[in-house]
Amino acid sequence: MLLSTRRDAAAARRFFTRALRTLKVIPNQVVTDAAPVYPGVLQEVVPAAWHHVEQYANNSIEADHGQLKRRLRPMRGPQTDRWAQVVIAGPTFMQNLRRGHYELGVDARPALRVAAAFTELAQAL
Numbered sequence: 001m002l003l004s005t006r007r008d009a010a011a012a013r014r015f016f017t018r019a020l021r022t023l024k025v026i027p028n029q030v031v032t033d034a035a036p037v038y039p040g041v042l043q044e045v046v047p048a049a050w051h052h053v054e055q056y057a058n059n060s061i062e063a064d065h066g067q068l069k070r071r072l073r074p075m076r077g078p079q080t081d082r083w084a085q086v087v088i089a090g091p092t093f094m095q096n097l098r099r100g101h102y103e104l105g106v107d108a109r110p111a112l113r114v115a116a117a118f119t120e121l122a123q124a125l
Helices: 009-023 038-045 059-063 066-075 081-098 110-124
Strands: 029-031 050-052
Touching: 009 038, 038 050, 081 110
Parallel strands: 029 050
Antiparallel strands: none
16 A cells, blocks of 8 residues: 555555565556556556456455544545544554454454464564
C-alpha cells in the first residue's frame, strides 16, 4: 500500500519498486486499473509481467478496502496524507497477517494466526 497525492509516473514507479522489494519475487501478472501511467512504468520495472487491465478484473482487490472505508467514513476521511498512511497501515498489516503473507504465525491455525504472530514478535523483541 502506498499513498500518494498524485498518480504520476514517479509515484507509480515508487510503488511498484517497493512492492517488488517486499515480495522478493518477480510477478508474471500485474492487475491494475486503467490509469494511463501504469503501462510505461510496468514495462520499465517488470518487463516480463503481463499487465491485466480488463474491466472488473481487480474487483476482489478493491473489495478488500471495504472494511477500511467503513472505519474511515465516520472520521470523514483522512485529514492529511501522513495521517492516512499511518491509519491505513494498521488494518492492512492485520489483514496480511491473517492471510499468512508474512512468516509470522504460519504454523498456527488460521483462527489463531494473529495471536501466534504477536507472540513471536514479542519474543523477538
